[in-house]
Every structure is written in structure tokens, then in C-alpha cells.
Amino acid sequence: DAKTTQPNSMESNEEEPVHLPCNHSTISGTDYIHWYRQLPSQGPEYVIHGLTSNVNNRMASLAIAEDRKSSTLILHRATLRDAAVYYCILRDSGTSYGKLTFGQGTILTVHP
């Protein structure tokens, strides 16, 4: 499976935008870029995913580099509830049966 690289931790202030980077230089043409987050003492939850184009949903935006070797998850106005571990995961449409391969993720701290 193609691997991703994320910073171990990031900090933000409440109501400010947050840009969480992810490098995936070995991404293949059929890999989708997924983001999940895990709040304290909860199971992971889906945030957003994309293939080539930038994506927006009610939770966040995903900006994908033109060469697809990196992406950025954007939280437009961080809240205290956004404090979590954020995982950038590549999912291929081949024979991996859709399983998620989690790395260490980025621990996001949001200051009031």
C-alpha cells in the first residue's frame, strides 16, 4: 500500500482556519485520498475523500496537488470539538478490499 506522511502534531486557535498537510509521493493513479479523524475515546469518523479534484463538504475541504503527491485538509473555522487525531489514508480500488491502513496521524490541538 502507498504510504502517507503527516506531521506528528499541529496547534490552532479556535475560530481560525487549520491546514493539515499530507504527503503521498508514491500514490498510484487509482488511489483515493481519504481523511478520517478520531476524537478522544471514540472510534474514527470519516471526514472527506477525493481522487483528483478539490472537494468540499460540511465538515472540511480537501485540496489535492496537481501531481497528486500531496494534499491538504482544511478546517475553515476550528472549534474545540475539532481537537482530534487526523489520519490521511490512501485507498485503492484494486484488491485491498477497502481496508483502511492507518498511520500515526496528526494530533490537532485547538486552543480556546
Add this chain to the structure above:
Amino acid sequence: GAGVSQSPSNKVTEKGKDVELRCDPISGHTALYWYRQSLGQGLEFLIYFQGNSAPDKSGLPSDRFSAERTGGSVSTLTIQRTQQEDSAVYLCASSFSPSPIYEQYFGPGTRLTVT
């Protein structure tokens, strides 16, 4: 609507005992996954079900671990002769399909402590 549920939420067992962990996926979701999260290993995949079949069991750590799914719905993860290294949070997730265009929905997990 109802999400993925897991039971029990917490389980404390003695070393050597067998345990069963249950997962109720979202209705209509054909794909079901088990993961576990431990301090030393992070989040790791255990097994994948499509319907009642398990085409990918590659993450099961030993033959003490087994799982089944019945009626294309409920799944049970069984750990025989538990060891202290089995202590972890066991997470279940379901998805409409294994295709990467669909997200996985996770349950709250079962925290297993082996004493």
C-alpha cells in the same frame, strides 16, 4: 439513523479465558471490518467481510482469533485463550461497499482488558 453498535463496551477477562465481541453494522452495509487499537501498535486491520464471507483475514494476529458474520449482518469476533497482549480497543466498521468511493462508519469500540 442507527449507526454501528458494539457490545460489550468494556470487557475485563482473566488470561486464558475466551471472549466474544459483537458488532451490529448499519443495515444494508455489505462490507464489515474489524480493527484493533492498542498503545503499542496504533490502529490495525484485522479482518474484512463481504456478506458472510471473509476474503481477507490477513490481519488476524494468531489462530486464537476468529470471526464470523451471519445473515450478512451481525459479526462476532472471538478470541480464545486470551493473553495480556490482546488488551486493546476492538473497533468494528461497516460500509455500503468496499469500493473506495464509500466511507466506513465506525462503532464506539469494545475495550478489552486481559488481567
